[in-house]
Amino acid sequence: MSAVYPLTLLYDASCPVCSLEMDHLRARNDAGRLVFVDISDPAFDPTPYGATLAQMDAEIHALRADGQLMKGVQVLRLAYEAVGLGWVMRPAAWGPLRGPADLAYRSFARHRRTISRVAAPLIDGVRALRAWQMARRMQRCGDGACTMNHDEGRTR
Template sequence: MNTKHEFILLYDGRCPICRKEVAWLRSRNKYNKLGLQDIHAEEFIPKHYGKSLDELMAEIHGLFPDGRLIKGMPVFYAAYSAVGLGWLIAPARWPLLRPLFDSLYAWFARHRLGLGALFGAKTCQVGSCSIRSEHGKT
């Protein structure tokens, strides 16, 4: 892992909504503290992270310099914190609100590709509009 980053976000580059959020985070990544890795990039190998592509597609993951891999809502806090915007997502960590945000994210993760298509994004290719991978990359 490149240790110059405080955190590396592993994102679904085929998800139109995810790409928009990554573009937004990239625009705020002034000090390059956030690394961004598309899990569909040719050079990306999921088994280097101890995961299959299907597992990485099921929900968002991220990696700290010490090798800790996290998933779900904590990834958003770490990514936003790396670009100086942790305060935007801090309420998702509050004990009373965390279960709600965790549930909303779990629903979003399952439906993100369909939601992207619903909002007019035309990025689906044969076999790429499913949360489960079609090409068996592990």
Template sequence: MTFTLFYDGSCPLCVAEMNQLRALNHAENLKFEDILAPDFKALFPDIDPTEASNILHGKLSDGTLLLGLDVTHKAWSLVGKKRWIGLLRLPVIRWFADKAYLFFARNRYKISFLFTGRSKCEPCQNGVCAIADTKPSDDER
């Protein structure tokens, strides 16, 4: 099974999470696609970059589209980490968690600045941050 994550390559927190997931993607179940890549629309005509900027998008190999925290939960489940995210998908908690996620998505550049001191990534290639090749720390294995 392949799960494709469509992320904002200009968001420092988004890129940091993709870096963590990529480092743990030993089974290569995850694919990472930056919605700001110059050829994104040509490669993924069925994914609207504006919508994917408003809410995280992910696509299963069978074409099923997941959104928001469902994407986050699926991605971390596939690498076998952060099982607690499953609690955010429980019926009563889900509504509140989804509202909190949408708040984060709308304000991710301001929140990134609070946590990283940067509201947007420095330009890498074609103005888009790349996912760094990183290895997981011992406590992430």
């Protein structure tokens, strides 16, 4: 058993940008290495995770399989690695880029609701495109069974 996976992502589904990103990761989570927990759910209790709801709302958190709570860019790096896209976030761990990447993420996290409002038309467009692509793939299924190429038609 891995010390990291399954990785439980604690994210705010009420944030459109955050939700869109988690949908992207969820769609690629074929190996089941990620577990998604919505901290905006009224029934969510942060107590077992060792952080307050305010802390979790301020930036993404994740609980590793070994019980270690993580936050920020390192969570995103592990999540992307889990779905085979580690190369996307790998530069954020490199020495000279680590500080600026952490700073950029914290700035995004602080302004994510405003960014979500401004980007709403783009987010809606991406969601519509993904739904259309999924419907197109599903139309190709016959006899109630289907083998879909998971990479076909994915937005990147």
